[in-house]
Every structure is written in structure tokens, then in C-alpha cells.
Amino acid sequence: MAAAKTERGIPLSTISPKYLHTNSTSHTGPFSAIAELIDNAYDPDVNAKQIWIDKTQINNKGKDIECLTFRDDGNGLNRDLMHQMLSFGISKKKAVNGKLPIGMYGNGFKSGSMRLGKDAIVLSKSRNDLCVGMLSQTYLEEIDAKQIAVPIISFYEQEADNVMEEHQASLRDILEHSPFNTEDELLTELHAIEGPTGTKIIIWNLRRTSEGNMELDFTTENDIRIICDDSGTSVPESHSSLRAYCSILYLEPSMQINIQGQRVEKHCIYESLDYIDRSYSYKPNIVKKRIPIIFGVNKSKQHYGLMMYHNNRLIKAYHRVGCQLKARNRRSIGVIGVIECNHLKPTHNKQDFEDDKPYRNTIKSVACKLREYSGI
Structure with missing residues (x-):
């Protein structure tokens, strides 16, 4: 043909x-x-x-x-x-x-x-x-x-x-x-x-x-x-x-x-957490407003990490960063962070973000704030 x-x-x-x-x-x-x-x-x-x-x-x-x-x-x-x-x-x-x-x-x-x-x-x-x-x-x-x-x-x-x-x-x-x-x-x-x-x-x-x-x-x-x-x-x-x-x-x-x-009943994941703290935020260079980050502790402490959204839609769930990657840092175990990352680019299957500079900077910044919240 x-x-x-x-x-x-x-x-x-x-x-x-x-x-x-x-x-x-x-x-x-x-x-x-x-x-x-x-x-x-x-x-x-x-x-x-x-x-x-x-x-x-x-x-x-x-x-x-x-x-x-x-x-x-x-x-x-x-x-x-x-x-x-x-x-x-x-x-x-x-x-x-x-x-x-x-x-x-x-x-x-x-x-x-x-x-x-x-x-x-x-x-x-x-x-x-x-x-x-x-x-x-x-x-x-x-x-x-x-x-x-x-x-x-x-x-x-x-x-x-x-x-x-x-x-x-x-x-x-x-x-x-x-x-x-x-x-x-x-x-x-x-x-x-x-x-x-x-x-x-x-x-x-x-x-x-x-x-x-x-x-x-x-x-x-x-x-x-x-x-x-x-x-x-x-x-x-x-x-x-x-x-x-x-x-x-x-x-x-x-x-x-x-x-x-x-x-299906709506479940705002941060509403079910203990020790909720809404005082954290992140200011990427490419946006005008600061992005809120909500931290809290999962009652079961089995599942934890970042819940990362884009345009209201969940992209990454329970993504562990920074001190959560090290087993010896017990204080961060159970901590969940919720952030809406509209400044990042999701991959075409919406299961991850593009691994570019804005993404790496976001993870680095949130990891620092996680350490502060966890008192490490």
C-alpha cells in the first residue's frame, strides 16, 4: 500500500x-x-x-x-x-x-x-x-x-x-x-x-x-x-x-x-489527619502566588508521603520525599503533605510529573518544610 x-x-x-x-x-x-x-x-x-x-x-x-x-x-x-x-x-x-x-x-x-x-x-x-x-x-x-x-x-x-x-x-x-x-x-x-x-x-x-x-x-x-x-x-x-x-x-x-x-463520598485526605498545620507554603519562581502545603499525621502511620495534585486532580499519591526516605527518621513516618502543583507538568498518563527543574525544586523545598514540620 x-x-x-x-x-x-x-x-x-x-x-x-x-x-x-x-x-x-x-x-x-x-x-x-x-x-x-x-x-x-x-x-x-x-x-x-x-x-x-x-x-x-x-x-x-x-x-x-x-x-x-x-x-x-x-x-x-x-x-x-x-x-x-x-x-x-x-x-x-x-x-x-x-x-x-x-x-x-x-x-x-x-x-x-x-x-x-x-x-x-x-x-x-x-x-x-x-x-x-x-x-x-x-x-x-x-x-x-x-x-x-x-x-x-x-x-x-x-x-x-x-x-x-x-x-x-x-x-x-x-x-x-x-x-x-x-x-x-x-x-x-x-x-x-x-x-x-x-x-x-x-x-x-x-x-x-x-x-x-x-x-x-x-x-x-x-x-x-x-x-x-x-x-x-x-x-x-x-x-x-x-x-x-x-x-x-x-x-x-x-x-x-x-x-x-x-x-462516592468525598474524602479530603487532610481532614482525617492529626496535628494539621496549614502555615506552610512554597513560592516557585515561575508563579506569582505562594502555594499552600498542608501537613498532618496519618492516624495509622502505615501510609504517608506527599499527595500531589494538578488542576484539582491527583497525580502522585503517598510520594515519600526527603527524610521519609530514611528509615532512621522516625518522626516523619506517618506525615502526609497535600499540595496542588499547577505550576508543574504532568506526564501524558497523569501518573507522574515531568522530571524537570521546577519539579526537582518543588520536591527539594517541600522536603525541607517536611523536616521542619517533623521537628528533625
Whole structure:
């Protein structure tokens, strides 16, 4: 196949279907992948007030397919926005009423959804459109695709229930390679989205462990968990419980998260600490205002370190710095620091910060203040 070229004859890069899996491996665990999908609903341009995360089964040709679903009550997507969501590196998010977006790289949905399962379908209701798009590794394998193709269909009007003629090929592929066999089934799923607008993401062929078990455990009531090993090493509850993780995911949440039918209660981590001290702050050279740092002592003293946020979103949790890295400094054990580092640059998977000079200066400064707080 000849490579596509620019008007000047320069070959354009091709994105292989294998990249979907490669890109997803940036998430070391499923919770950070789930957070990417929550972020998409949380961003101010979507204007969602709630998101529901559930496990469900869809019967396809007599076979029950285990699915993970995300549904929000946001503004919904038209065909152009759906195409942007299923494309790479396109992000036109902007602040709304002073609220900054979390997404910035145009990669979160692709890396997050493909980390959780091989296949995803997005169904969305906006004010004027009903729209469906599919991102599926299985589909691309079955059609022997050389580049990533994303079937997208939209309807003339919400009342018409007719697929546009130019979308018929996409409709055929979606019906052949998704859990939905007929146009009526798609429409039923779309109309089941409560409210005038909203979006539902359905992920299937969910990730399994090397032993063949589901990576995510749905058996705990009102929670989704990761099965931890029996090494005996204590880990924070937020490492194994999605409910606990989501409770600290945002410093000041403006959207309600619901898991398996039950709302997640907000948990300001510093409110549960002892010996809270709000007198500390840090002034980077690149910002005008000082950044508050809240220190306190975790009652259990098992889990401690910095809780580092960016634009209200948790990036690094329980990150030990300075004297906490040395076992002999017992006074710092159990100390938790909370800081919102909007001056730093998160990595593209939002699990860390870029290891640059501003980051190193921040860690150095906070480590000094931790020593002072700990009385070392």
C-alpha cells in the first residue's frame, strides 16, 4: 500500500492498529486508566454533574459479554467531537468560568479505554445529534486493518432514527463487530441514556491476568477492586478499591461519581489527619502566588508521603520525599503533605510529573518544610 502524502509529496506517518495496545501500556494499573475516562466527563466543557461506573452484561447472539460502562449526564458529542475523541493528539479543551480542564494531550480516552479492554463503543446524545463511535482492536484485527479505522455514525435528528447514507458502511461494521446486532438495539441503548444529553462508554473484552482471571473484581458490593497479592505488604486502600481511589481523586470535586449504584463520598485526605498545620507554603519562581502545603499525621502511620495534585486532580499519591526516605527518621513516618502543583507538568498518563527543574525544586523545598514540620 502506497503511503499517503502531503501536497508537497512528503509521506505521512501511519498509525498502526498495534499502537492501541502499545499506547495503553503507559497505565501500570487499571485505576489510572479509569481516571482518564472520569476526567473526560469532569472537564468543564462537558459540564457533567454525575458519572456512573458499572459492570453489566450484554447478550450477543446467545452469549453474555462482560462489560464495564461509564455514563455521564454531560453535553454529549456530535459527530465532529466524537471523531476528535477517537483521534490521537487532538485536544481543544479550554477553561470555562475559570475552571481549567484536566485533559490536555488528546490521548486519555484511547490509552484508558484500551488499557481496560480491547474494545469500546461510545454512544452519545447531544442537543441535536445521536451519535455512535467505535474503537476496537478486535475489529481492526478481523478486517486486517493497516491503519486505525474508527466507524462513526450519526442520525439525521433525534426523532428520525435514520442513519445518514454516508455512514452506512460504519453502521454495518459496528453491527458486525460490536455487542449490538441491529440498528434498533443501538437506538434502544442511546435512548436509555437518561436526560436530554449524555454519553455512555461500553468496554468489552476486558483485560485478564496471566492466569485468565478478570483483572478487575466486581464481586464486592458497590465497589470495583483490584485483587492484591498475598505478600503481606500493606498498601493504601486507594490502591485496591476504586471507591477509595475516587474519593481522593479530586481535591474539590464538582462532579458526583457513582460506582456500582452507590455514590462516592468525598474524602479530603487532610481532614482525617492529626496535628494539621496549614502555615506552610512554597513560592516557585515561575508563579506569582505562594502555594499552600498542608501537613498532618496519618492516624495509622502505615501510609504517608506527599499527595500531589494538578488542576484539582491527583497525580502522585503517598510520594515519600526527603527524610521519609530514611528509615532512621522516625518522626516523619506517618506525615502526609497535600499540595496542588499547577505550576508543574504532568506526564501524558497523569501518573507522574515531568522530571524537570521546577519539579526537582518543588520536591527539594517541600522536603525541607517536611523536616521542619517533623521537628528533625
